[in-house]
Amino acid sequence: MHFADSSRKLWVLHGEAAILFTKLTVVIEQNKGDWITVTNQANLASNLFNVINPNQTKRLLGQEFKHAIFDATEAFNLDALAMLIGTLVNGSVLILLLPKDFAHWQDYDSLRWNENACPITTPNFIAHLTQVLAEHNYAINHQFVNQFPNIDSTFYNFQEQQNVLKQLLESTKTIKVVIAKRGRGKSALAGQFSHYHHCLVTAPNKNSLTTFFRFAKTTTPFYAPDELITANLDPFPEYLIIDEAAMLPLPILAKLIQLAISKHRKILLTTTVEGYEGTGQGFLLKLLADKACNFFYLQQPIRWHADDQLEQFSDHLMLNGMLSFDTQMLKKNQTIDYSQVDRQDIQALKQIYYLLKNAHYQTTLVDLRRLFDAQNLMVWQAKIGDQRVAAAVTINEGNLTDALIDEVWKGTRRPKGNLVAQSLVAHAGEKLAAKLQSLRINRIAVIELYRRQHIAQNLVQSITNYAEDHGKDFVSVSFAFSDDNYRFWLACGFNIVHIASRKETSSGTYSVMAIKAISQAGHILVEKLQHKLQRNSYWLKQIIDLPFAQIVTSDPDQGLTNEDIEELYGFCYYHRPYESTYAVLCRLHSYNQTQTSKIDLPILSALITNNTSELPVIQQMQLTGKNALMQALKQELAGWLGYWHSAQP
Template sequence: MPLSHLHQYQQKLAQLGQRQLLLLAGEPAWQTAQIQQITQLCQGDWVTISFNQPHAILPEQAIRLLGREFLHAVFDANEGFNTDALAMLTGTLKAGSVLILCLPDIERWDSYTDNDSQRWNDAQGVLSTPNFMAWLKNITLGDDKAIVWQQSTPFQLPKLIEKAKPWALPQGKPTAEQQVILDNLLLSTSGIWSVIAPRGRGKSALAGMFIEQYQGNVLVCAPAKNSTDVLSSHTNKAISFYSPDNLLALCINNEIQSDWLIIDEAASLPIAQLEVLCGYFPNVLMTTTVQGYEGTGRGFMLKLGDNIPNLHTYQLQTPIRWAKDCPLENWLNQLLLLDELESDFERQKQGEVDIHQLQGNWHNNISQLHDFYQLLTSAHYRTTPLDLRRLLDGQKQRYWSASINKKIVGAVWCIEEGGLPFELAYDVWLGTRRPRGNLVAQSLVTYGLTPDAMCLNSLRISRIAVLPQYRRQKIAATLIANIVKESQKQAIDYLSVSFGYTEVLAQFWMQCGFQIVRLGVHKEASSGCYAAMAIYPLTEKGEQLLRSSLRAFALQYPQIEQQTKLCLADNLIPNHVATSQDRWLVMAGFAFAHRPALTVYESVANFLVGYEQHYPLLVAFFVDNKSLEQCVAEFSLSGKKVLTKQLREQCAQLMAEKDPQLTSRYQQWLATYSHPSCFDFV
């Protein structure tokens, strides 16, 4: 079939309100030649996402496309397959669009090396991803509506099925679904509202229509200003746009007021930030997708509903930007498991809870993959297509499920950590290396007293989720108990978990046998909470690690409390007393290596007793808690690097005044591994 037929085919797509996938599988030069012809035949925006194409958008920048509309696009996956970017791009395409997907020849997919795997694989380096590529192959070649064009085969177009009723794009007027929501919003005098829907259902358009009809003041907030393009196109009024951080600062300083605040793409902002913003305005409207590439909508609504009990939620079901049963949307939903939960999944089942460790060969058990992943998307806030990639091809992972009548109602996803060479762990302790992966183990070494956490074998609980209707029935605790039991039979020294700190979560993990050994001083972007880390020792070496980690935490806790203003419950506060040797060790690590300042606040204050007048800089920074900027200004330093250097040097001088022989021994011991720092004040 001549390629020229594509133009007429694309026009027919537009009349039917459909969008279509066109897979180009072959050499990059061949793909480029075909794309040149196609873009001349079918005029449009042809927005391109690629790792290396000139003038293309990088996959990690695809979030800038949210809230916008385009006709036609190219997704170049020859070197890496960023599924989040694919989902975002697909959601922006209007009816009549063709999405060109560029990949190597299908025969080579089994050995496809995915450069994007560095982003989601906890192991170092890139991976081949045979399981995802097999999944992609089955979905795409099994789709009789997809256009599949291989370099070695002639061009063919699938048959388009005519519809009895022609499709028409709404001409700026609200649909029946939108009108019901608009009427309620316009009557509101105070309240917090959310509108959730899959892509293309008119959430942003609804927000624009509301601005047009509302007679008072409305502010708009979104991750990026160009995210409001669709919203702006549905009102003739000027949009008062503010970035989230800027708006929050103005609110805190009482410099801004409005009748309404609209937050577009709300799930891409931290829950804590949304909660604070909602407190400053009498009426708030949040719009977000229910699909995972923006932060999982269903999990997002559950978590937001917990934080904002009076939240009113509406849903939009009917697509506006394209017709129902769009081939491209159906293909994407199948590929990334974005379709809705089955209706009976929402009803509580009765029966015994069965706990099983799953094998994880998901490509051979698609129904189990579907259930496990959909449970995560419905019950865990930050599940995205990246997690699907990790499930299919990630390394060093283990899974457990809780089922009732063979239906998964709870899930735990674990990642193996540790078992690394002492030399690498010691370099991490010194602050000279920061390898990928080993989230908890590496953090315990960075802020701990020994490199042991990275050398021992551990299992980190990465995700735990239970469907809402089954919570508070000890299903999560039963899952954890089973993991403990199974791990005790294997060569695992300790279990670990990292979570956004709340007292409820902290007490849950304590009740499961874990003890908090780390608390971060910077809020997580995803949860808006401070990161807490806890461990459960399983062997004597694990017990030793727990004891040393608690002593390190006890040294740091007063400063953590000072910086975060968090007051832990009595049973969570570390009560292990640090030894004199512990203090000397952390002082040496800061003075002669490159360990972070957080590790030495208490020790420096202890060493300074009687020497305060000789070390005004150390007093200002470590005792008076003056900021980096304040110290740089007060002591006329040229910048933060010079300040860091002087703090380390003065700590070394203070140690030498205390005990020159002991100081010399520590310095010699550490000098063997001295490298330039990558950890200062991280």
């Protein structure tokens, strides 16, 4: 155990969870505190009254606690640990429980990020954890040393915060953004700001606003983001405060900002840099690029001392600001080497993670765990000398059994992994996509200084060459549609084969799937999927806000085919999604209208007339909700399919 001059302490113990918790009861009884306990264990001692599951730790955000236990004996949830550490105040002890033996330990947290139904060993992460513990002089112990820091846990240093508050009040910009690491007092600062203006506050979770309301004007109202967007408040307060803005889905955040601007009101945003949710600064810079903003930064912690060793340990373990890049420009005739990264080269994997983190605001600690130890994953790099300037991550997909593919098509199973392969079966209705062997590009990034020099394109070509050499049928990618993304993948030789019918929550735009065929079977798959997309786009362009004329040429031939009938059966008698069957339903409606002895399909007609808007149809048909609407539609279709089948020769 390590007890240097630090405001917060870390104890590292290992053994069996039940035994460790039993012994800890004495420590807890002798030392008053909140003792937040993050664990999957059940039936713990009665004096452990603040027990929370690792996947529920977001509920702790914005609050402050003294003393905690983090149980990693079965699963090491790095996100949960990051959140917990950020809530602990000066004078706290964090007790980290590790398994008795790492040699054959299987980490149940891998079920979150590894494409396997069973937990796996995580040797790279364990090596990283062990190295960080050693570098910070934390020994893994069997015995307890009941030694607690004798420090005033109410220590706060508000000087920097007060300076920034003064700057905020003097700023005339419409949007003010406060950016800081955890524990710097962003929420407290926002609360103090509410005393000077008429404000309302919103946040991803009201429970995370405990600190905000401790400092805020007591009459400051809270609205959940969705509620605020639809509330039509009049009058609207002078300021909209959005706490932990980077945790909100991009489209929700954009709507909130637009709402305030449309009412000629101002906005105060707070967000976390290098948090578990990704790099909040990059997130906001992307969203606010064309808006009048002032950015304010808090550097000094207020929940703990500036030299806090628990924060240093946390930053090191989670690679927060621990690495840097050489930013020299690429010189002419300088050789760029494209290669696969050795998955046992932990230092290289750390640098790849940091590269991805700086390039993508959505890169999180889950990506770090995946890079370290996920199975069925390959990592690629572009290097100039010793410097990595680009990276990519690929995942093997396909080669599923016919029985499993049928269940995926029916919507009765959706096993882990095979994102593109399964989606093309489940949503595009093409079973061949999961039968063939493919390589999916999961991530690709280039350091900003080296972009627009064809490095990413050449890296994709290296991946394609590997796929061809190893008998793959195609390379795939799924990306959030934008003009830049679309042009890039087109330049890499990919063909758009499927467009999602709903916007992604995280990006606020539509997910697009593209394929680069390699084998003859791969070319056949692309041809089939493109033909289906050309037929479906005739109807999809009415409900999906994308430049279809730029992406695909619609096929005017909208006759009902045997394949369409099969998809109608899949929707009616199995669990194929309504959105995936929409174009086929439109063709059925059009076909039915031309028949002399047409079958009455009132629900289908109402849905198509309302461009899939369900609420008016539910009200018109006096149904109880969406489930009832879908059941009524299926009954209607069952009648038509029965009639159609009886009419066949």
